[in-house]
């Protein structure tokens with residue numbers, strides 16, 4: 237729909253005044269000068285069926301993510317497998333649909349054979365990615381077993397750094413072939429009768445980065461990825477494969493890397509990966525109103541990488557539309573040292589998140605939802621202890637601030653993602669232009685009639701209203717209205733003070749065809765509505 241039509245449509249739907257001054261590249265947004273944000277929630281405007289894989293996460297052999305995080309034999313909190321029961325319970329409660337493993341940078345020097353078979357025969361090795369000691373007491377079979385216990389699906393990465401396509405295909409055979417071949421029979425000898433049937437696979441990690449073991453030029457990686465993909469599919473035709481895209485938009489090779497890689501492997505893969513970590517320093521000079529707009533930069537990254545995919549598709553005259561796997565995203569900028577000093581389970585990247593980080597994470601989730609037509613897999617990086625929503629000590633699990641927006645999306649975003657129309661007052665942000673104060677994503681589940689609105693108020697000082705209009709079947713009941721906010725944007729949760737930043741209930745407006753939500757200053761709010 238063109239800009240003019242969109243404006244007419246919005247005005248028609250909202251049947252109210254308020255001049256629309258301009259529109260933006262940001263999806264569905266039109267700028268207004270004042271007044272409440274106006275939102276058209278038309279359930280006939282569906283952006284995409286929600287693929288819950290976009291709410292995935294990530295566990296790397298890094299720091300205390302695996303050891304002391306999910307696996308701690310000897311702990312009174314561990315089960316007979318050594319899995320931390322309290323952590324499993326948290327992850328089951330969250331309902332994380334898919335988890336990427338074992339890296340990350342770690343995977344580019346990891347030899348999966350080291351991590352299978354009798355534990356007393358597994359080597360202790362130097363992990364050169366994080367200068368840590370890897371005991372290999374937790375490997376592929378333990379991870380799959382843990383996934384079952386945690387109610388999630390594995391997304392396995394293969395080593396295309398110092399590993400070969402041959403060995404990547406061997407891992408697929410080990411995991412997915414029932415029996416009767418060298419690697420499947422090895423799995424059975426290791427006591428695992430049934431195949432794991434792992435569907436999703438990453439072809440290496442961040443191969444554009446000089447920090448990556450086995451880093452190589454784009455064309456070379458593209459050829460290696462294509463070779464690995466063909467060998468892996470020869471073992472199991474049903475696998476879904478992710479090629480490594482650019483590590484982040486500030487790479488000097490950004491977009492060119494993606495183009496050159498895809499020119500070699502477009503026909504052989506299903507996804508290209510995107511990664512991104514945000515900070516409130518170099519990108520913003522510490523200005524939180526700019527920080528809270530950064531999810532729109534993620535929006536731009538998605539559009540740019542999608543454009544490269546479609547360019548290569550055009551070159552190749554392919555009928556296939558490549559999907560995006562945003563398989564590392566988060567806030568990360570304080571706990572930067574990646575040197576494990578040759579310790580096992582060192583304290584690395586143990587970022588402590590604050591309120592403003594949680595608000596941005598909420599915005600990033602909104603962006604992923606708005607692009608659910610193209611992004612089909614995404615992973616919050618990571619899950620436990622390492623740049624994570626959850627942290628462990630000897631006797632507890634802590635929920636960091638970013639846990640809450642992630643949990644809301646996992647619990648309440650269901651069914652279909654709506655193509656909302658939003659008209660909002662805005663403010664200027666360098667490089668991003670006019671940024672709406674109110675950022676909204678919404679889902680509607682036709683099977684239950686439930687709807688969910690996820691609303692970010694970027695205004696640091698003032699309450700903002702979101703006036704939502706339903707041209708179709710209106711909500712009949714408010715099932716819940718909660719917000720994450722507080723007086724101190726820098727407030728964090730700690731083991732001593734675990735509840736400094738937690739959701740609070742809000743007074744709900746009366747359910748109906750027009751509802752006005754009052755969004756507190758600097759807040760992220762979830763509204764759950766019933767229509768039946």
Ligand code: AHR
Pocket residue numbers: 296339340341342441442564617618623
């Ligand atoms: O998630 C931490 C690290 O960030 C990953 O190992 C790597 O892929 C990225 O650079």
